[in-house]
Amino acid sequence: MDQLRTTDPEIAELIAKEARRQKSVLRMIPSENYASDAVLAATGSILANKYSEGYPSRRYYQGQENIDGVESLAQARARALFKAEHANVQPYSGSPANMAVYLGLLGKTGRVMGMDLAAGGHLTHGAKASFSGTYYEVVHYGLFRDSGLIDYQGARRLAREFKPQLIFTGASSYPRVIDFAAFAEIAREAGAHLVADISHISGLCISGDHPHPFPHVDVITTTTHKLLRGPRGGMILCREELAARLDKAVFPGLQGGPHNHATAAIAVALKEASGPEYAQYCHQVASNARALAQGLLERGFSLITGGTDNHLVLIDCGAKGLTGKALAVALEQAGIVGNANKIPFDPRPANDPSGLRLGTPALTTRGMKEPEMDLIAGLVAQVAASLGNAQALAHIKELAAELCSGFPAPGIHL
Ligand SMILES: Cc1ncc(COP(=O)(O)O)c(C=O)c1O
Structure with a gap:
């Protein structure tokens, strides 16, 4: 901070003020957290200086002997923690991770079923205002009016009629357990791939406080900066059979060089989350x-x-x-x-x-x-x-x- 204060006192002061705010108020936005010193150290590291398009051992730039180690560690820790066959730790955030799933599993167009934004789903689950509702044909399942709980029978009926190719589960403001097994049955009947976006509840799925999406779903997506306490970022976890399509969708489909400093910080957060x-x-x-x-x-x-x-x-x-x-x-x-x-x-x-x-x-x-x-x-x-x-x-x-x-x-x- 001393160096920053010398070079750019205005930004340094705004960061200091924000630090005071984060320390002195009761922060209760459910998607926010405090990252550890170790995570922040990796986030602010010189790894941000390096270009590394591609994946470990398959890069388009030279000089990757350390970056490959960082990304391989992050992948291995993600696989172990989420019991996944394959992990992609490059998505810049949660929305790009979901976007890669659309691109990798559907291509440019296709039929999708997701939870309504108004019912607690996320923008990327098919909302009109997002790419997902703009480019894809979408139907939304929702909640019972009286209980506020997910209407699984309604979702099943909708899937039978609409025959989605991709079903998104997961939410931004749903306070109850999501029944991934019930969604798996719905997806199987419709012949759809099933995705669990556990951005909000990733930690609870690790700790057993919420049922784990695997083996019920084909793909898990998650942000890394909410309950997981990592840097801002995203991850995709899947079975080996879908790995190539999803990796290709992230790079070169949607992104260029991975944010290596974020990848390192994700690796640190995953290590912290494994204890x-x-x-x-x-x-x-x-x-x-x-x-x-x-x-x-x-x-x-x-x-x-x-x-x-x-x-x-x-x-x-x-x-x-x-x-x-x-x-x-x-x-x-x-x-x-x-x-x-x-x-x-x-x-x-x-x-x-x-x-x-x-x-x-x-x-x-x-x-x-x-x-x-x-x-x-x-x-x-x-x-x-x-x-x-x-x-x-x-x-x-x-x-x-x-x-x-x-x-x-x-x-x-x-
Ligand atoms: C369920 C869910 N998925 C995806 C995202 C998108 O994450 P990001 O803001 O990192 O793009 C969010 C963000 O709040 C979310 O709640």
Whole structure:
């Protein structure tokens, strides 16, 4: 940072301010976390200087004796951790990983079934606004209106009629277990490849807190920067028989040179995730989410599906007479950072939806446990009752900062 401060004081100052923010607020966006010092060291390393188009031992540039080692290690650790025959660790992020699956398994066009964005799916699962809904023919399965749970029978009926060639499972804001075995049956009947996008729940699949997608699915995709606590990146895991098609889709299909610094940091994160402490961390993430849900329910909040099985809760703010955006903004003023989110069958628009999404991965990395989750549920309730009251929100922000000060933020040294 000293060198950066000399060369570019403006950027150095913004980074320092962001570090202070990340340390002093309750970070509860479910897709965010704190990467370790080791992961950050690899991310900021000189590996960023090197071009390495291709794959280990099959490169288009010379000078790869160290880079091949880095990528091979990352691949081997990914294979071992996710029980996969093949791993591609080059996707620049989660969306490019999914894009490579479309390109590798379908080509330019094809029929896809994915979870509706409004029901909790991701943009890349066929939403109109993304490449996936623009270039591919898509149908969406969804949720039961009353329970908020995935309608597997509806998905089966849809697949029988539509005959998709590719089915995406996985979600960005679904708080319950996904039944990969049920989707495998649906895919088998339709003759479709089945993909599990476990970007949000990858850690829980490793620790056993969520059922593992293999052997039910053909392909797993995941980001590396959420629960996995790595750098920003993506991975594709699959059986050997699909490896060549998917590798070719990543490079040269969609990308050029891999981000070697990110690959190294992914390898470090995978090593960290292979120990018993990481499994313990994931158990705690899930346990904290349950405690948070319980604390919110006790304070009169309405939760989609009535609770959670994973790392996030989805609040229906309408039940408190609020919108998700209004509550998210007030929470931020009070030092609690979540995000406004659509709820199933939301009558409100995406930029001011009815829901608010809160998650436990980052706070659990700081060492917070069930008692802190109950405290936070109390703070969220105070915020919901204090909209527009700047003084009350400022007071809650002090309480949030005080709570944060008792729990170190990995990777942040002020
Ligand atoms: C389920 C799911 N898949 C894919 C992605 C895309 O990841 P990225 O933002 O790294 O492109 C996300 C991001 O939030 C996600 O939630």
